[in-house]
Amino acid sequence: MRKLSPEYYLSKEVDENWHELQGMGFLREESRDPILAEFQTLISSTQQGMIYVVSEEILVEFENKTYPTVDTNFYVKGDIPPLFFAQPCKNPLKDRPKIQKEFPDALITEKGYARVFVAYRYPAHLPEGFLYSTFGLAKEIILQWQKMPPQKVLSSFEVSISRKSRIGSVADSAVVSNIEELINLVREGIDILSFYLYFVVHANNKQELQQKSVDLQHTLKSYGIEIECPRFFQSRLYNFEVRFSFSGFNLFSIKKTIADARSMRALFPFIKENFVDDGGVFLGFSGTGDPIVFNPYKRHNYLMLILGETGSGKSMSSKIYLRRLHEKRSIPIYGIDPESEYAPLANYFGSTSVQLKENAPLGLDPIRMNLDRVMVAEILSEVYSIPPQLRPRLRKELFSTTSENMFDFIEKSDKDMKKYLEPILSPPDYYIFSGSPPNTSKPIIFGLRGLRSDHLKILTTSLISVYLGQEMRQSVVFVDEGWLFIRTPRIMHVFENIARRGRKHGLHFIFITQRVEDVASTPEGRTLLEQAATALLLRQEKEGVDAIKNIYKLSDGEMQSLVNASPGEGLLKAENMKISIRVVATSEELRTFSTTPLIAEG
Ligand SMILES: Nc1ncnc2c1ncn2[C@@H]1O[C@H](COP(=O)(O)OP(=O)(O)OP(=O)(O)O)[C@@H](O)[C@H]1O
Numbered sequence: 258m259r260k261l262s263p264e265y266y267l268s269k270e271v272d273e274n275w276h277e278l279q280g281m282g283f284l285r286e287e288s289r290d291p292i293l294a295e296f297q298t299l300i301s302s303t304q305q306g307m308i309y310v311v312s313e314e315i316l317v318e319f320e321n322k323t324y325p326t327v328d329t330n331f332y333v334k335g336d337i338p339p340l341f342f343a344q345p346c347k348n349p350l351k352d353r354p355k356i357q358k359e360f361p362d363a364l365i366t367e368k369g370y371a372r373v374f375v376a377y378r379y380p381a382h383l384p385e386g387f388l389y390s391t392f393g394l395a396k397e398i399i400l401q402w403q404k405m406p407p408q409k410v411l412s413s414f415e416v417s418i419s420r421k422s423r424i425g426s427v428a429d430s431a432v433v434s435n436i437e438e439l440i441n442l443v444r445e446g447i448d449i450l451s452f453y454l455y456f457v458v459h460a461n462n463k464q465e466l467q468q469k470s471v472d473l474q475h476t477l478k479s480y481g482i483e484i485e486c487p488r489f490f491q492s493r494l495y496n497f498e499v500r501f502s503f504s505g506f507n508l509f510s511i512k513k514t515i516a517d518a519r520s521m522r523a524l525f526p527f528i529k530e531n532f533v534d535d536g537g538v539f540l541g542f543s544g545t546g547d548p549i550v551f552n553p554y555k556r557h558n559y560l561m562l563i564l565g566e567t568g569s570g571k572s573m574s575s576k577i578y579l580r581r582l583h584e585k586r587s588i589p590i591y592g593i594d595p596e597s598e599y600a601p602l603a604n605y606f607g608s609t610s611v612q613l614k615e616n617a618p619l620g621l622d623p624i625r626m627n628l629d630r631v632m633v634a635e636i637l638s639e640v641y642s643i644p645p646q647l648r649p650r651l652r653k654e655l656f657s658t659t660s661e662n663m664f665d666f667i668e669k670s671d672k673d674m675k676k677y678l679e680p681i682l683s684p685p686d687y688y689i690f691s692g693s694p695p696n697t698s699k700p701i702i703f704g705l706r707g708l709r710s711d712h713l714k715i716l717t718t719s720l721i722s723v724y725l726g727q728e729m730r731q732s733v734v735f736v737d738e739g740w741l742f743i744r745t746p747r748i749m750h751v752f753e754n755i756a757r758r759g760r761k762h763g764l765h766f767i768f769i770t771q772r773v774e775d776v777a778s779t780p781e782g783r784t785l786l787e788q789a790a791t792a793l794l795l796r797q798e799k800e801g802v803d804a805i806k807n808i809y810k811l812s813d814g815e816m817q818s819l820v821n822a823s824p825g826e827g828l829l830k831a832e833n834m835k836i837s838i839r840v841v842a843t844s845e846e847l848r849t850f851s852t853t854p855l856i857a858e859g
Pocket residue numbers: 565566567568569570571572573574771824825826839840841842847850851852853
């Protein structure tokens with residue numbers, strides 16, 4: 258089993274020309290064609306390329322039980338367009354087990370036995386995605402291809418046609434008509450490729466190697482594919498020392514296959530039916546009972562949404578997730594907690610807490626905290642309803658002020674401006690700005706329940722968010738009860754900004770909310786919903802489910818399941834993957850994190 262350190266995913270170290278791609282749930286009718294077309298584009302976009310699919314057996318432990326499952330990862334080498342959420346990555350071949358001993362038809366590596374098979378015969382038609390059925394058998398699958406220059410293709414085809422026609426058997430006439438078809442495709446401008454497909458079976462012992470080899474052969478045979486284990490070539494194949502050549506001899510007597518780019522669609526390999534991210538945290542089980550392990554840093558951005566109606570288990574799920582994330586890696590966790598549900602539990606998340614009260618100084622003075630003046634001007638304008646004609650002036654004055662704090666700034670403002678900002682000079686707003694700023698070098702969860710008015714919650718949240726967004730450290734920032742802020746576009750804009758820049762800084766932003774249709778009805782909210790690489794969709798209200806359906810392209814069946822879900826149940830959508838999920842709490846978590854009293858204990 259491979260164990261990569263969590264930092265692996267946060268490190269910026271990448272190797273030229275290698276990309277990691279995201280797998281997706283098996284091709285459904287409506288998405289099949291565009292996805293396969295994208296795959297064809299990927300194949301055609303590079304002169305030569307390599308796809309490397311590696312499956313690992315993973316044992317997931319939860320409450321003293323072990324759940325075995327397979328995690329498959331997909332890599333592409335070559336100059337490829339940004340398809341399938343391709344992200345630059347390290348060379349995945351670097352950490353392969355080294356060969357220790359070679360037999361004619363097998364290898365002993367540092368990790369056990371291995372055997373390489375090469376596919377040498379294909380049927381006329383193959384079902385797309387068939388490779389998925391070999392993931393459990395061949396730990397590694399390699400597809401190497403190279404584009405053939407059209408002129409060369411045409412002339413070599415013509416030579417072989419004239420040769421075959423002279424011989425003139427029935428089999429040969431079939432070959433001739435195949436070649437003629439290929440010639441037509443070349444004339445239409447479709448790329449012709451030569452490719453190798455090989456499989457590496459790994460096993461702990463000889464017997465297992467034998468069994469897996471036979472199973473792999475049978476599986477592929479059922480699709481009409483023949484594979485062979487080239488004797489005496491095992492180590493060179495294992496180390497990818499096969500070179501392409503268009504004419505003359507191949508490096509070895511291993512036949513490369515020629516196909517048009519369109520037919521290559523059948524080899525579509527990026528399929529993932531379960532969800533087990535290396536280095537991730539256990540969240541629960543899928544509809545098929547497979548464990549779900551999620552790593553936010555494997556996504557193309559680190560924005561995660563938790564959406565569901567009241568009581569659907571949003572806060573419970575996020576507490577479970579945050580706690581396990583904290584245990585797995587000690588990344589600081591900051592939070593905006595309007596109901597003060599997390600703040601009393603801050604130690605579970607490795608955080609400290611501040612419970613805000615209306616008559617206690619909070620120290621959120623934007624001038625003393627040196628917050629971005631543009632943001633501050635916009636937030637004060639919105640929160641204190643400053644008329645549009647005064648807004649540019651506020652901004653200018655904030656930029657040029659010599660005042661050291663907000664109170665002084667307001668005192669020095671002229672009476673037009675003062676009229677709007679005056680509430681800051683008296684309680685309760687006064688307390689938000691007075692006192693010393695919170696020390697955010699330690700992670701803090703801000704409990705806002707003590708602030709009774711939405712006005713104060715919005716004001717403090719804005720100032721805190723601008724501050725956190727400005728610092729942009731490697732951390733987790735969560736916002737619960739996100740719907741509170743949708744009528745304040747500026748805050749939503751700050752959230753969106755944090756979310757967008759998060760990946761660069763290793764900041765994982767989690768936005769938790771009910772009333773998704775309200776969030777979707779504002780441009781800022783909609784952007785947030787649409788951009789998230791990850792969304793945990795829990796039970797939805799019948800009335801609001803359309804917004805979710807449109808944004809996340811759910812089927813009627815999926816919507817129905819969301820309307821009827823129990824607390825903690827729903828769909829996990831991460832990039833191209835969509836999987837049903839039941840978030841599972843330990844009995845201790847359920848006891849500690851529940852907001853509703855448990856009726857009967859024990
Ligand atoms: N995964 C789960 N397994 C079992 N029970 C759960 C689960 N998630 C939630 N519950 C139960 O449902 C209750 C409500 O969950 P939670 O507080 O997370 O809802 P919510 O979606 O945050 O609601 P609100 O929008 O009102 O804050 C919890 O207190 C708990 O008793």
